[in-house]
Amino acid sequence: MTKLTKAEVEHIGKLANLDLTKDESERFCKELSEILDFVGKLSSVDTTQVSPLNNVTGKKNIFREDEVKASLSQKQALANAPSVYKGYFKIKAIFER
Amino acid sequence: MSDLNKLSLKEAISGIKEKKFSSRELLADTKKRIREVNSKLFSFISVNEMAERQFAEQGVLESRDKLSLRGIPFAVKEVLSTQDLKTTASSKILDNYIPPYEATVVRKLKEAGAIIIGKTNCDAFAFGASTENSGFGPTKNPWDLGRVPGGSSGGSAAAVAADECIFSLGTDTGGSIRQPASFCSISGLKPTYGACSRFGLLAMASSFDCPGPIGKSVEDCEIVFNLMKGKDGRDATSSEKDQKNPPSSRQPAGLRRASKIKIGLPKEFFTEGIDSEVKELVKEAAKTLEKSGFAIEDVSLPHTEYAIAVYYILVPSEISSNMARYDGNRFGHQRETFEDEVKRRIMLGTYTLSAGYFDEYYLKALKVRALIQKDYLEAFEKVDLILGPVSPTPPFKIGEMVSDPLKMYIADILTVSANLAGIPGLAFPCGFTKNNLPVGLQLLGPHFSEDLLFEVGKKYQNLTDFHKKKPNI
Numbered sequence: 365m366t367k368l369t370k371a372e373v374e375h376i377g378k379l380a381n382l383d384l385t386k387d388e389s390e391r392f393c394k395e396l397s398e399i400l401d402f403v404g405k406l407s408s409v410d411t412t413q414v415s416p417l418n419n420v421t422g423k424k425n426i427f428r429e430d431e432v433k434a435s436l437s438q439k440q441a442l443a444n445a446p447s448v449y450k451g452y453f454k455i456k457a458i459f460e461r
Numbered sequence: 462m463s464d465l466n467k468l469s470l471k472e473a474i475s476g477i478k479e480k481k482f483s484s485r486e487l488l489a490d491t492k493k494r495i496r497e498v499n500s501k502l503f504s505f506i507s508v509n510e511m512a513e514r515q516f517a518e519q520g521v522l523e524s525r526d527k528l529s530l531r532g533i534p535f536a537v538k539e540v541l542s543t544q545d546l547k548t549t550a551s552s553k554i555l556d557n558y559i560p561p562y563e564a565t566v567v568r569k570l571k572e573a574g575a576i577i578i579g580k581t582n583c584d585a586f587a588f589g590a591s592t593e594n595s596g597f598g599p600t601k602n603p604w605d606l607g608r609v610p611g612g613s614s615g616g617s618a619a620a621v622a623a624d625e626c627i628f629s630l631g632t633d634t635g636g637s638i639r640q641p642a643s644f645c646s647i648s649g650l651k652p653t654y655g656a657c658s659r660f661g662l663l664a665m666a667s668s669f670d671c672p673g674p675i676g677k678s679v680e681d682c683e684i685v686f687n688l689m690k691g692k693d694g695r696d697a698t699s700s701e702k703d704q705k706n707p708p709s710s711r712q713p714a715g716l717r718r719a720s721k722i723k724i725g726l727p728k729e730f731f732t733e734g735i736d737s738e739v740k741e742l743v744k745e746a747a748k749t750l751e752k753s754g755f756a757i758e759d760v761s762l763p764h765t766e767y768a769i770a771v772y773y774i775l776v777p778s779e780i781s782s783n784m785a786r787y788d789g790n791r792f793g794h795q796r797e798t799f800e801d802e803v804k805r806r807i808m809l810g811t812y813t814l815s816a817g818y819f820d821e822y823y824l825k826a827l828k829v830r831a832l833i834q835k836d837y838l839e840a841f842e843k844v845d846l847i848l849g850p851v852s853p854t855p856p857f858k859i860g861e862m863v864s865d866p867l868k869m870y871i872a873d874i875l876t877v878s879a880n881l882a883g884i885p886g887l888a889f890p891c892g893f894t895k896n897n898l899p900v901g902l903q904l905l906g907p908h909f910s911e912d913l914l915f916e917v918g919k920k921y922q923n924l925t926d927f928h929k930k931k932p933n934i
Contacts, residue, residue, distance in 0.1 A: 373808070380781060380811040381788075382804055383797055392808055398867050399809060403770040406825050409832070416827030417834055419698075420668065420883025421655050421908075426697040440561040444792035455790045 366400040368393050465490040466624045470681035473533055473627050484532020488516060491534045491578055495625045498934055502601050504620040506539055507547055508579040516576050528574030529688065536581045536620045536629035541567055541672065542661035543577060550663045552585035553596040554787055554798040564661025565696070566630060566672045566689045573688050578626050581616030585800040587637055587665050589613050590872055593863045594802040602644060603932040604899055608856040611641030617675050618645040623934055628676040628685055632662060634669045635772055636876025639888035642675055643851035643901025646890040648918070648928060649675040650682045653908045654883035655700045658693035666779035669880045678928050679889055679918035686911060702909035722917065723844040724750060725760030730849030730875055742892040742900045743850045749924055758844055762836040765878060767829050772877040773870050774813050774826035781810030805866060834882040846917060847905040850875055851888050855898035879905050887914040890927040
């Protein structure tokens with residue numbers, strides 16, 4: 365029986381950049397434990413001789429010509445930004461002064 | 462003529478060509494229908510106010526009469542980017558997002574002359590099987606307003622079933638085209654992985670996602686698929702059918718016409734957990750096909766019972782990485798705006814990919830994914846196609862499953878394995894329960910076998926008229 369602790373859930377929330385409310389953390393403890401318990405049934409499948417399937421198409425190394433093509437204008441690229449400063453995305457500081 | 466919106470795509474194309482009515486009339490009838498029923502169904506999140514103008518602009522093009530879908534109104538799922546038309550993914554985090562570019566599949570249909578009539582509701586970011594996870598409220602099933610239309614492409618399916626468009630686009634990551642098609646008694650194709658470009662599709666699980674058509678008949682889906690498909694320089698996983706590369710491909714259909722086409726019924730798709738009326742109706746459809754010259758055989762897909770577990774490890778893992786882009790800096794709002802199910806899947810995937818758990822969950826699931834694909838490849842050595850139900854139950858009630866996420870996941874049991882294997886699946890109606898609820902079946906085939914799926918599906922729809930029945934709304 366998988367049982368996620370509240371501390372584990374809060375740690376995952378931090379890794380995922382999600383600010384969880386107290387109520388959410390408690391709910392996810394229960395729900396994620398149940399789901400992990402269910403998917404844990406895979407441990408009973410013998411896969412010692414099996415390679416992982418990373419790609420269902422069997423294709424690899426797809427190349428194309430490296431040509432310059434039309435792209436978005438600066439105006440288009442910034443059109444959905446919540447905050448813009450002199451043609452840049454304006455975001456919260458991530459370094460301390 | 463009136464009620465032109467009720468026409469199938471094939472009827473609409475020939476009606477316009479033969480000048481029985483104009484595209485303008487077709488567009489007007491369709492918009493009128495949306496005004497009448499959208500408040501009851503909520504299939505559409507937004508209606509394209511520029512549709513008439515776009516049609517008028519198209520009218521001056523020299524080559525307009527050559528456009529195969531000229532003036533045909535179609536609906537587009539909210540997770541497909543439409544240039545200058547709001548694309549919310551049915552999530553509050555993107556409620557103001559207007560894409561500066563177009564998804565390739567949408568562009569191709571517009572270039573063929575089709576007009577976007579509106580954007581359809583779905584589960585937020587396509588995470589769900591009922592549209593109840595939409596940040597803007599659930600879509601209702603046109604056959605019973607108390608029930609779900611299925612999901613995640615529930616709005617696209619309800620819009621086709623209620624004649625609010627001529628056809629629509631959906632996406633299928635674990636059944637999201639086939640299951641709503643089945644719940645709404647219409648037809649839908651989940652193409653071979655890579656057959657249709659994912660460029661401009663708001664990514665859910667990149668090794669699974671497939672855009673595809675939803676229509677009033679199999680023939681309509683075929684017309685749309687043939688315009689959507691093809692290799693795209695902007696999606697490296699997109700590809701054409703070729704003889705060397707697909708992991709499974711039997712001889713081309715023309716070479717084996719001497720013998721009957723063999724259709725396999727996997728015993729794992731008809732177990733105790735599947736509703737008895739659903740099983741009966743699908744078996745009845747198999748009999749109809751048998752009588753008209755197909756050979757029906759029993760087959761086995763032994764790893765079916767593990768498909769849900771594999772899917773709900775791999776898909777949330779890919780989701781957790783794809784959803785990292787929503788940081789509220791370049792578009793959209795902050796991450797706390799995410800709906801519950803979005804947070805739940807990000808959390809799950811972050812856990813299964815995190816240090817110490819990667820081998821136990823993600824790597825293990827990739828290995829069992831290989832076994833599931835192998836099951837199909839082996840089955841296609843014996844039979845040409847596989848037939849089974851789409852959903853273990855008829856459409857369920859709104860609210861019935863929503864409080865139990867695991868139960869909702871298990872409802873995908875019959876659809877996810879096609880996505881795990883990357884093979885195509887065609888869903889179409891095969892009858893109604895005693896309570897008049899739609900039931901659909903799915904035909905699955907080897908990679909790039911869409912033509913054979915269409916051939917069998919069209920034959921079935923020539924023999925039956927379930928796909929012609931309309932909901933009373």
